[in-house]
Amino acid sequence: MIKRDKISIIYDILHAIQAKGGKIKPTHLLYKSNLSYQTMLRYLDELMGKGMVYTVQEKKSKFYCIGDKGYQFLAEYKRIKEFTESFGL
Numbered sequence: 001m002i003k004r005d006k007i008s009i010i011y012d013i014l015h016a017i018q019a020k021g022g023k024i025k026p027t028h029l030l031y032k033s034n035l036s037y038q039t040m041l042r043y044l045d046e047l048m049g050k051g052m053v054y055t056v057q058e059k060k061s062k063f064y065c066i067g068d069k070g071y072q073f074l075a076e077y078k079r080i081k082e083f084t085e086s087f088g089l
Contacts, residue, residue, distance in 0.1 A: 009035065011077050013043055014052065017066040018074060023056070024064055 016032035052070035
């Protein structure tokens with residue numbers, strides 16, 4: 001099993017939120033990002049501090065939502081990935 005780097009984990013979190021229409025429940029994010037609960041919270045705290053993710057409360061449910069900076073990150077990540085793959089890296 002290959003260990004993921006920080007950038008890949010951030011991508012996985014943001015992509016999971018985006019794939020669910022921009023908003024996801026914590027439990028679903030936990031499963032889709034394949035992280036422990038504590039690790040997921042640590043990353044989410046950092047992403048919220050950078051304005052890439054925010055939370056909303058709807059009735060009794062909490063959701064994590066992707067912000068504009070999160071969408072920017074995904075676009076740039078995709079661009080960099082395509083660039084490196086074009087060189088066979």
